[in-house]
Amino acid sequence: MKRRTLSSLSSGASFRTRRGAFVRSDCLEYLESVPSSTFDLVLTSPPYDGQSKYGNGQSYERAWFEDYFLRVTGEILRTLKPTGSFILNYRSKRRGSERGTLQYELIFWLRSQGFLFCEDFVWAKPSPPPGRFRRFLKDAVEYCFHFAKSPRWQFFPEQALTPARWDSADRARRKNHAQNFERESSPSGHGRKRVQAGPDFVRPSTLLLMEPEFGPNPTRHPARFPVLLPQFFVRIMTKPRQLVFDPFGGTGTTGVAAESLKRRWIVTDLDDKYAAGLAERMITGR
Ligand SMILES: C[S@@+](CC[C@H](N)C(=O)[O-])C[C@H]1O[C@@H](n2cnc3c(N)ncnc32)[C@H](O)[C@@H]1O
Numbered sequence: 001m002k003r004r005t006l007s008s009l010s011s012g013a014s015f016r017t018r019r020g021a022f023v024r025s026d027c028l029e030y031l032e033s034v035p036s037s038t039f040d041l042v043l044t045s046p047p048y049d050g051q052s053k054y055g056n057g058q059s060y061e062r063a064w065f066e067d068y069f070l071r072v073t074g075e076i077l078r079t080l081k082p083t084g085s086f087i088l089n090y091r092s093k094r095r096g097s098e099r100g101t102l103q104y105e106l107i108f109w110l111r112s113q114g115f116l117f118c119e120d121f122v123w124a125k126p127s128p129p130p131g132r133f134r135r136f137l138k139d140a141v142e143y144c145f146h147f148a149k150s151p152r153w154q155f156f157p158e159q160a161l162t163p164a165r166w167d168s169a170d171r172a173r174r175k176n177h178a179q180n181f182e183r184e185s186s187p188s189g190h191g192r193k194r195v196q197a198g199p200d201f202v203r204p205s206t207l208l209l210m211e212p213e214f215g216p217n218p219t220r221h222p223a224r225f226p227v228l229l230p231q232f233f234v235r236i237m238t239k240p241r242q243l244v245f246d247p248f249g250g251t252g253t254t255g256v257a258a259e260s261l262k263r264r265w266i267v268t269d270l271d272d273k274y275a276a277g278l279a280e281r282m283i284t285g286r
Helices: 027-032 062-079 102-113 168-175 228-237 253-260 278-284
Strands: 020-024 039-044 080-090 116-124 141-148 181-183 193-195 207-209 243-246 264-269
Touching (some): 020 253, 027 062, 027 264, 062 080, 062 102, 253 264
Parallel strands (some): 039 080, 039 243
Antiparallel strands (some): 080 141, 116 141
C-alpha cells in the first residue's frame, strides 16, 4: 500500500515537526480530502454532549452527533487502513436524574456504519473533577471505545507491558498448584521441576487508571485528556513511523503522545489557538 507523505496530508499546517502536523480545519472537510486507507490509528475525544465552550456557537447536542459526527466517523472508516483502529474517548453527561445514553447508542450507530466494536476500555480517574450532586456521586470514569475496520486490526500489547505483582507469598501459594510447575530445560537440571511464578511483566488490562490532566493550561482549553491516555493506545495499536490522526485534536495531546513514541501524526482542530504550547510540549513530551 502506498505510504502517504506527511506534507501531502498537511498543507497549510499551523504547526509541524518532522513527524507530524497540527492543521486548523473542520475535521470533516479535512477528512474528505484524505485518500482512503491512510491512517493506522484514529484516536479522538469529540466535544462532550452539550459542551458549549469552544466559541463557535455549536453546543454539540444529540443532533450534532447523529448528523455531523456520524459523517466524520464514516470518513474515519474510509480513511483507516484495513489493519487500523479507531479509539473513541467519550462520556455522556447526566441530564436531570438520568445518565445520557448517547455513549451506548454511538456503539450501535458505528456498528451499523460498518465498524467492528472490539473493546470498551474504562478510563478511571482517582481524583475526579469536584462537584456537588443531589443524587449522584463524583463522575470518575470515561469510556475509550475501540472500533476497527476489519478483523485484521493490528495489536501490539507487548509494547505496553506492566510490572507483574508477584511477591514471595504468591510464589509460596503457587507451589501448591501443579499447573504452576514446569520442567527444567537445562541439561544439568534434566527432569527436575521448578516453580513458575509468572513473568515479571504482563499485558495491561482494560482498566486505565490515570489522573485527569492537571498540568498548566496556557490556552485555557476546557477538556484536555492526559498524554498518558493516547500514549497507551498508540503503544498497543501502532508501530514506530505509522500514522496517527486525531480529528478533534484540541491542544494536540495526541500529537505529543505520537511524537514521543516516534509515530507520525496529524491533528486537526477548528481553532489553532489551542496549538500555542505545542512546540514546548514536543520537547517535554507532556
Ligand atoms: C474534547 S476536545 C479535545 C481535547 C484534546 N483531546 C486535548 O487533549 O487537548 C474537542 C475539540 O474538538 C474541537 N472541535 C469541535 N468541532 C470541531 C470540528 N468540526 N472540527 C475540528 N475540531 C472540532 C474543539 O475545538 C475542541 O478543541
